[in-house]
Amino acid sequence: MKGWKVRVYYCMMARGYRKQLGDWGEQAACAYLEKQGYRIVERNFRVRLGEADIIAEKNDVLLFVEVKTRAGKSYGLGEDALTPKKLQSLLQCVDAYLAKLGDPAPDWQIDLIVVEGTLGQPEPTLLHYQNLGEFPQ
Numbered sequence: 001m002k003g004w005k006v007r008v009y010y011c012m013m014a015r016g017y018r019k020q021l022g023d024w025g026e027q028a029a030c031a032y033l034e035k036q037g038y039r040i041v042e043r044n045f046r047v048r049l050g051e052a053d054i055i056a057e058k059n060d061v062l063l064f065v066e067v068k069t070r071a072g073k074s075y076g077l078g079e080d081a082l083t084p085k086k087l088q089s090l091l092q093c094v095d096a097y098l099a100k101l102g103d104p105a106p107d108w109q110i111d112l113i114v115v116e117g118t119l120g121q122p123e124p125t126l127l128h129y130q131n132l133g134e135f136p137q
Contacts, residue, residue, distance in 0.1 A: 017119070025069025025115035025124070026053055032113070032126050038063065047096040050089025054113075055097065062108040064094050069115040082112055087132075 030040050038056040045052045054065035068081045090110060098105045109131040117124025 021069050021071055021119050022067075024119050026067045028069075028115050028117075028124050028126065029065065029067045029113040030054060032128070033063075033065070042097075045093055045097060047093050049092045050086075052090060052093040052097070060106055062097075062106050063111050064090060064097070064108060065111045065113055066090055067113050067115060071116075071118050082132075 026043065030043070033054065033056050034040065036058075038058045040054060041057050041062070042055040043053065045055055052064045053067040054063070056063040056065060066082055066086070087110075094108060094110070098108070110133070112129040112132060114127040114129075115124050116127070
């Protein structure tokens, strides 16, 4: 029984750390985008079937940004975490957000930003994958 409590406590700590790491990565991605001239429109836009981490705008183009933060290689590469299922849920967020804006829909694209570093590191490594593809509307 004693060991079980320790495992539950460890799991709760790990989940809290991952949330902090993810929040730190999203903040780093926002700072990076702002330095590139983007305006952050919304963060953590949620619909029933998914979430867009960051919605940003520049030159009348909306960016729907998925952020993947990694402190090491134990969870794999951030690039590999954008699965077809995650991409599908992100596209549902895009549809919901564009419907909220009404017609005519602005130009948009989906980007991936991978943040690599340790929690609180002042200058993590960022990899920005722009315009991940053409998606039917």
